[in-house]
Amino acid sequence: MVFLFFMVAGLWLKSAIDSGFAVPDAGPNPALSWRDINALNAIADAPLDRPPVEQGLTPSYDPIAYDPSLLLSPPRKFGPWAWWWPGGDIDLVQVEEQLDELAAMGFAGFEHEAFAVNTGWKEDPELARRVLSVGTQEYFRKLGRVLEMLEERGMQIDLGESSGWPANGPHITPERGVxxxxxxxxxxxxxxxxxxxxxxxxxxxxxxxxxxxxxxxxxxxxxxxxxxxxxxxxxxxxxxxxxxxxxxxxxxxxxxxxxxxxxxxxxxxxxxxxxxxxxxxxxxxxxxxxxxxxxxLGSATTGAYPRGGFVLDHFDKGEVRRHLEFSFGTETGLPKDFGKAVRGIFVDSAEFAVNTHVTSDFLSEFENRRGYNxxxxxxxxxxxxxxxxxxxxxxxxxxxxxxxxxxDDNIRHDYDQTVSDLYIENYLGELTDWSNAQGMESVGEVFGLKIDTIRAMGRLDVPQTEQLYAGGTDLFLKLASAAGALYGRPIVAAETFVSVGRDYSFTPRRLKMMADKVLFNGINQIHYHGITYPWQTGTEAMGKVNWYPWSMPAGLSNMSSALSFTFNATPDNIFWKDLPPLNTYIARSHYLLRQGVPDYDLLIYYPLLGFPNKLSGNGFAEEHLYHGHLADTDPPSMQAIKVDGKNGADGEKAPDLNPDVQWLHQV
Structure with missing residues (x-):
């Protein structure tokens, strides 16, 4: 009997491994059937027909000259940003109603991400058809109408470069991918x-x-x-x-x-x-x-294309151009709104499921840059x-x-430095140059990869960071503002109001303090991490708004505990009415912080590639809002989360500070 049990368990495990590692088959795809794939392929193979842009050029944004009379009521462009969509399942009437409400609350624009996180599409074929529709003609028709609504209200949007991240899409085969x-x-x-x-x-x-x-x-x-x-x-x-x-x-x-x-x-x-x-x-x-x-594939559970999308080869300029044409080219109907309702193209964090990056010309690039084979x-x-x-x-x-x-350590550093160079030049550089040529800006996050983080952020027109990664510590947030100062980027953004395990502990006071934290670190554009399209799924456990993609009620999904970190800024939140005055404060702060140019007294050389996500150690225990911790408000059950889920309330000694940043913290 025991032998039979182990035999069955072994067969199940082998089947689970084989099916888990199996690459999905290609098939009919509504996101591709109307596209000219041959034309896209030709773009990837064509020589670059425009001169490269030197890194460090100031983008086209022209800040408004300081006017004290505008401080009480700054122009709309200085308000905070927000937004997520449940794939392509949106109703245009409902979008217009939400835009009116958010405009009245002082929001200026939107970081557009259309994904399928916790939408429940697997249990309902009709729901799947609606949600998994990104890239179809109907999706672009709806998006085009939304852009018209935004322009009518004097609002703008940054369009995510794909559904899910890193950049991916159904036009990318495994052979063309990363x-x-x-x-x-x-x-x-x-x-x-x-x-x-x-x-x-x-x-x-x-x-x-x-x-x-x-x-x-x-x-x-x-x-x-x-x-x-x-x-x-x-x-x-x-x-x-x-x-x-x-x-x-x-x-x-x-x-x-x-x-x-x-x-x-x-x-x-x-x-x-x-x-x-x-x-x-x-x-x-x-x-x-x-x-x-x-x-x-694009980051776990996020993609909302009809048949998924393999991740782009970020180190091949031709493939990057091909991807941008697929996502935003003439066939999509979007170019007429570039530089108007569409401020720019948004890049999310570099969350690759790759052990060791390589591309076809990597060895020759390495030898040219590092001087040896x-x-x-x-x-x-x-x-x-x-x-x-x-x-x-x-x-x-x-x-x-x-x-x-x-x-060996030197060799690995040279390898990482080459990966960094190619990522910045062939991906971020091509994205920025392409966007600028279309009258737009590049916006985004670059953390999660061993690269020159400050240089990478500086290659984007609008460097962006977040309060989730690395616990939102000051050291990490300052990398983005440093990039803005060093590379002449007048706007530096941050996804704000987000902390692991504290998704239902955000009060107006905490929100104000979290906003102040990023503002004092040189950030001058706050993005709400927590305003969704008001989508109804029929799942009562989700509440009135019914869709909290990054804050799941316990037990609703196997991923609930892993997706609990964002402020649910929705009408059924008891603090919804408190957001307009907070937004006014944020807009005034943005207005002040965008005047003139940064003037720093201290320059610290940061020679490391990347920035660690785990920063456990006593050195961070006293930093306000590290992992969202507030000593005078957190209940005892939350005290232990103040140092990366360790130490805090029980007297256990915290581990030593991560050596990669220990010296920086001491400075």
Whole structure:
């Protein structure tokens, strides 16, 4: 009986793994059937027909000269921003009513995101048809009418570059999408001819993390292409120390290699992936590096395209242009509103499900920028989960798979620096240049990836941050305002009023203090993280407004506990009536903070790539509103959340401050 149980459990687990990693099949797609895909492909392959724009140019925004008489009642453009849509399921009459209400409350514009988070579409085919309609002709017809409404009211909008994030869409196949540099290895005995097929990559612990989430949540959040993809290099080296663990979640699994023994045998591999190599005497490890389609989708549960969307190759300028044309090109009917109702294109945070970024010309770009050939040192950059956002958020840091030289850390830094350069230049740069050429601005967030964060924010016309990431600490918020000052960006935005686990604890006093926190850190455009389109789903547990995508009542969904962090600024909130005076205060603050140019007394050199999400340590325990904590208002049950979910009320000593920012906090 026990044997039968384990056999059934094993079969179920294998089935769950196989189906979880399976890449969804393409099929008829209403978001593609009316589009000229050949024309889109031609855009990706065409040479750039406009000169690049130098980073640091001041965008077209012209601030209003200071007028004391305007301080009491600033022009609408200085009000806060808001908004989310349940995919494409909106009613234009209801949109117009909401716009009138929000305009009367002092809102100036909208950060437009259309996604399917917690809409319940899986249980209702008709609901699925309405929600999962982003990219269809009907969707763009509705969006076009909404833009007309905004212009009539003197309001503006930043259009999200896709449904869900990172940038993705149904026009992107796995082969055209973001790639993963994956490694596979096999041990062989030398002194003979090695004639064999190369091993193929296997999922990493980060992939299995998302697989567990997929099984638990019933959402498609991970895929894995087992065919390996394109071979980048094949190296042979002699192992010195270490044995491989059989447990895939062993984050300390590591082999030491003899750097003097490394041989590049890529030219010994044929088109079928078979290696024929006369190996010298001794024990050898053959390490194959593949550029493998990641087949990753837009961020878990968010996409509202009819058949999902694979993530864009952010490191290929041609693919970026192709994506922008798909999302905003002539066929969509949107260009007539660019620079009018449409202020700009919005980029959300860089939440990639990729272990190690790579693109087709990465090795040549690396050598041109760093001055040496990376190929013999590729094993040094094999670190499971290095660029994987889920691993980053959870604070899981695997050891490098191989130890090659005494300079491995330098090699990994050079690799990350090259990823940073290509992301900023080929993605953010192309996005900004394309938007500017259309009379718009680029707006967005760049955190979540190991890149030069300040330079990346400065490549956008409107750098944006948020109070959720890194607990909303002052150190993180100041990166955005620093980018604004260094690169001449007069508007710096922030998604505000958001804290993990405190979604039902926002009072007017707390909101005012959270607004002050971002304003005092140099932010001069507040975006409400919590105003939704008033969508009715028929689920009574959701309340009158019926759709709180980032604040789920407990037990309503398997994802409820993971999606509880936003202020529900909706008419059924008892503090809804208190928002107009708060918005007036915010507008006045925006008006004052956009006058003149920043004047800083202190410059701190920040040499690190990226910014850590977990900042546990005593150094942050006293910072007001770190993770939304207010010592004089939080009940005892909330006190323990003041340091990354640890310490606070029970006397337990907090862990040491994250070394990446300990020095910065001390300054």
């Amino acid at each position: 790639a993963d540099l994956s490694f596979a290895e096999i041990s062989v005995k030398g002194g003979r001819l090695i004639d064999m097929s190369l091993p193929k990559p296997k999922p990493t612990y980060a992939d299995y993390l998302l697989l567990a989430l997929e099984i638990f949540s019933d959402e498609d959040v991970v895929n894995f292409t087992h065919d390996g993809g394109k071979i980048v290099s094949v190296l042979a080296a002699k192992p010195i120390i270490g044995d491989r663990s059989r447990f895939f979640f062993n984050l300390d699994d590591q082999l030491h290699l003899d750097p003097e023994s490394v041989i590049d045998i890529t030219d010994k591999v044929d088109e079928q992936g078979k290696v024929r190599w006369q190996a010298p005497e001794g024990d050898w490890l053959i390490i194959a590096a593949y550029q493998r389609p990641s087949a990753s 990376l190929t013999p040192f590729l094993p040094a950059i094999a670190v499971d989960g290095r660029h994987h956002f889920a691993a980053h958020v959870l604070g899981l840091n695997a050891q490098p798979s191989y130890v090659l030289t005494a300079h």
